[in-house]
Amino acid sequence: xxxxxxxxxxxxxxxxxxxxxxxxxxxxxxxxxxxxxxxxxxxxxxxxxxxxxxxxxxxxxxxxxxxxxxxxxxxxxxxxxxxxxxxxxxxxxxxxxxxxxxxxxxxxxxxxxxxxxxxxxxxxxxxxxxxxxxxxxxxxxxxxxxxxxxxxxxxxxxxxxxxxxxxxxxxxxxxxxxxxxxxxxxxxxxxxxxxxxxxxxxxxxxxxxxxxxxxxxxxxxxxxxxxxxxxxxxxxxxxxxxxxxxxxxxxxxxxxxxxxxxxxxxxxxxxxxxxxxxxxxxxxxxxxxxxxxxxxxxxxxxxxxxxxxxxxxxxx
Amino acid sequence: xxxxxxxxxxxxxxxxxxxxxxxxxxxxxxxxxxxxxxxxxxxxxxxxxxxxxxxxxxxxxxxxxxxxxxxxxxxxxxxxxxxxxxxxxxxxxxxxxxxxxxxxxxxxxxxxxxxxxxxxxxxxxxxxxxxxxxxxxxxxxxxxxxxxxxxxxxxxxxxxxxxxxxxxxxxxxxxxxxxxxxxxxxxxxxxxxxxxxxxxxxxxxxxxxxxxxxxxxxxxxxxxxxxxxxxxxxxxxxxxxxxxxxxxxxxxxxxxxxxxxxxxxxxxxxxxxxxxxxxxxxxxxxxxxxxxxxxxxxxxxxxxxxxxx
Numbered sequence: 068x069x070x071x072x073x074x075x076x077x078x079x080x081x082x083x084x085x086x087x088x089x090x091x092x093x094x095x096x097x098x099x100x101x102x103x104x105x106x107x108x109x110x111x112x113x114x115x116x117x118x119x120x121x122x123x124x125x126x127x128x129x130x131x132x133x134x135x136x137x138x139x140x141x142x143x144x145x146x147x148x149x150x151x152x153x154x155x156x157x158x159x160x161x162x163x164x165x166x167x168x169x170x171x172x173x174x175x176x177x178x179x180x181x182x183x184x185x186x187x188x189x190x191x192x193x194x195x196x197x198x199x200x201x202x203x204x205x206x207x208x209x210x211x212x213x214x215x216x217x218x219x220x221x222x223x224x225x226x227x228x229x230x231x232x233x234x235x236x237x238x239x240x241x242x243x244x245x246x247x248x249x250x251x252x253x254x255x256x257x258x259x260x261x262x263x264x265x266x267x268x269x270x271x272x273x274x275x276x277x278x279x280x281x282x283x284x285x286x287x288x289x290x291x292x293x294x295x296x297x298x299x300x301x302x303x304x305x306x307x308x309x310x311x312x313x314x315x316x317x318x319x320x321x322x323x324x325x326x327x328x329x330x331x332x333x334x335x336x337x338x339x340x341x342x343x344x345x346x347x348x349x350x351x352x353x354x355x356x357x358x359x360x361x362x363x364x365x366x367x368x369x370x371x372x373x374x375x376x377x378x379x380x381x382x383x
Numbered sequence: 384x385x386x387x388x389x390x391x392x393x394x395x396x397x398x399x400x401x402x403x404x405x406x407x408x409x410x411x412x413x414x415x416x417x418x419x420x421x422x423x424x425x426x427x428x429x430x431x432x433x434x435x436x437x438x439x440x441x442x443x444x445x446x447x448x449x450x451x452x453x454x455x456x457x458x459x460x461x462x463x464x465x466x467x468x469x470x471x472x473x474x475x476x477x478x479x480x481x482x483x484x485x486x487x488x489x490x491x492x493x494x495x496x497x498x499x500x501x502x503x504x505x506x507x508x509x510x511x512x513x514x515x516x517x518x519x520x521x522x523x524x525x526x527x528x529x530x531x532x533x534x535x536x537x538x539x540x541x542x543x544x545x546x547x548x549x550x551x552x553x554x555x556x557x558x559x560x561x562x563x564x565x566x567x568x569x570x571x572x573x574x575x576x577x578x579x580x581x582x583x584x585x586x587x588x589x590x591x592x593x594x595x596x597x598x599x600x601x602x603x604x605x606x607x608x609x610x611x612x613x614x615x616x617x618x619x620x621x622x623x624x625x626x627x628x629x630x631x632x633x634x635x636x637x638x639x640x641x642x643x644x645x646x647x648x649x650x651x652x653x654x655x656x657x658x659x660x661x662x663x664x665x666x667x668x669x670x671x672x673x674x675x676x677x678x679x680x681x682x683x684x685x686x687x688x689x690x691x692x
């Protein structure tokens with residue numbers, strides 16, 4: 068077990084290395100001099116030289132990389148040129164709404180998807196099954212920001228039931244927090260729900276073909292408890308994997324959905340930073356989310372190996 | 384002896400052609416049986432025709448502003464209404480289909496091309512494999528939309544840069560697929576025989592390994608086509624994609640969001656177009672994959688689609 072964990076952790080190192088190089092290089096693919104891009108057209112040569120000096124852009128490229136990465140290891144993602152504040156501070160200020168949205172979306176997705184998947188598997192081949200799967204396909208074909216706009220149009224503008232934009236922190240009360248978060252969470256969770264519903268259906272169907280199910284059925288176990296107690300439990304592992312692996316996707320999806328609802332999260336931070344040409348923030352956010360994403364997957368992998376010993380042997 | 388040989392040749396080619404036509408018949412039957420795939424294909428072809436010939440049919444210039452006609456609801460004069468600058472929405476959606484489908488198509492082609500080259504060579508040369516696959520692991524670890532946003536921030540908004548950024552994002556997914564197929568092909572006996580006969584690596588790679596990778600590549604490319612359209616729409620919606628005033632479905636939605644209280648048509652119509660395009664391609668791709676590899680029926684799509692939304 069320990070060697071499996073070590074192996075998984077070691078395998079993440081080259082990925083992290085490449086990720087850091089790619090993100091570092093982003094500022095260097097700007098057409099022209101990065102410092103003059105940051106300062107805009109009216110900057111004087113002296114200002115450009117000064118900024119280059121302070122950002123370290125006049126150093127050889129490998130030195131720039133090493134000083135940047137050394138900072139990253141000490142928890143320093145650089146300083147925002149526009150806000151004159153550490154990038155980590157900006158991220159810390161805007162991460163809460165994003166995480167809150169992602170978690171809520173995940174819960175909604177699970178609540179919708181698992182019953183649908185179980186029902187569809189149970190009534191395999193029926194009209195209900197195929198209509199649910201068409202629904203899932205539709206869910207996978209609508210980009211989250213578009214679903215968000217359509218939901219705003221329906222529930223916010225036409226019916227006037229829910230607020231169309233904004234964010235209220237949890238400290239103002241759970242109900243009002245959720246009221247503002249429900250539309251963003253549904254739009255973000257829909258794709259997730261579609262994915263999980265399809266996964267639930269196919270993994271239950273796979274389990275239902277196994278011999279122990281057949282023998283349970285032969286012994287007279289009722290269909291309902293057969294599905295819930297015998298099949299669903301064993302189908303849970305692949306479902307959990309999908310949930311884990313796609314949680315990172317939810318966080319990136321949140322970046323786009325936040326913009327629709329003007330939620331002051333990571334997404335707003337990135338979009339505002341693009342307008343301000345604040346590359347330190349962009350690099351910092353991309354690195355932060357990617358590392359989060361890699362670690363989440365690593366943890367899922369390790370948990371998976373703990374729960375299901377076959378995985379450890381498979382991935383030698 | 385001579386006559387006998389020609390005789391068999393004639394027979395063989397005849398048999399071959401009848402066999403081929405029979406195989407074709409079976410294939411057509413199989414395709415027609417998958418109604419969803421046929422429907423997806425037809426809808427998508429219609430959308431492509433709209434992008435190609437639509438601009439000749441519409442009445443208005445997509446950039447022409449008539450201030451007095453701002454935000455008029457759909458009517459006989461403006462079938463889908465007008466936007467907040469008084470531009471005809473139908474024209475903008477039709478011209479916008481060129482931008483959105485054009486980006487999807489270019490990205491699918493470019494990433495297929497680079498992915499094919501990278502996948503083939505890394506399957507054939509071990510050292511190259513280690514380097515290229517670590518790079519693509521790294522690129523795939525960065526969530527797609529985020530990487531695209533960061534690249535667009537650096538490159539600056541333009542349609543050409545959207546294509547470049549998305550091709551960088553999606554090439555690793557093609558390379559992975561091609562490589563995994565090519566790795567199993569290269570272990571086959573006939574490749575070994577080629578090598579023993581002294582065939583050059585170039586010949587082995589391009590004439591004998593490459594053809595085997597084409598069908599999985601095409602399936603993956605259709606998914607990348609639809610992912611690229613979604614991502615383009617998202618980027619344009621965020622204001623870092625196709626720059627205004629040129630229309631794309633994404634930036635029509637961006638304008639629509641500003642006037643969502645007054646003009647539902649600016650959100651609904653481009654929205655329907657995006658859903659139609661993405662869903663028809665996904666249906667077509669799913670069907671194509673079932674056709675090529677019947678084992679993976681109705682499973683989940685290959686990892687590439689996850690990030691884009």
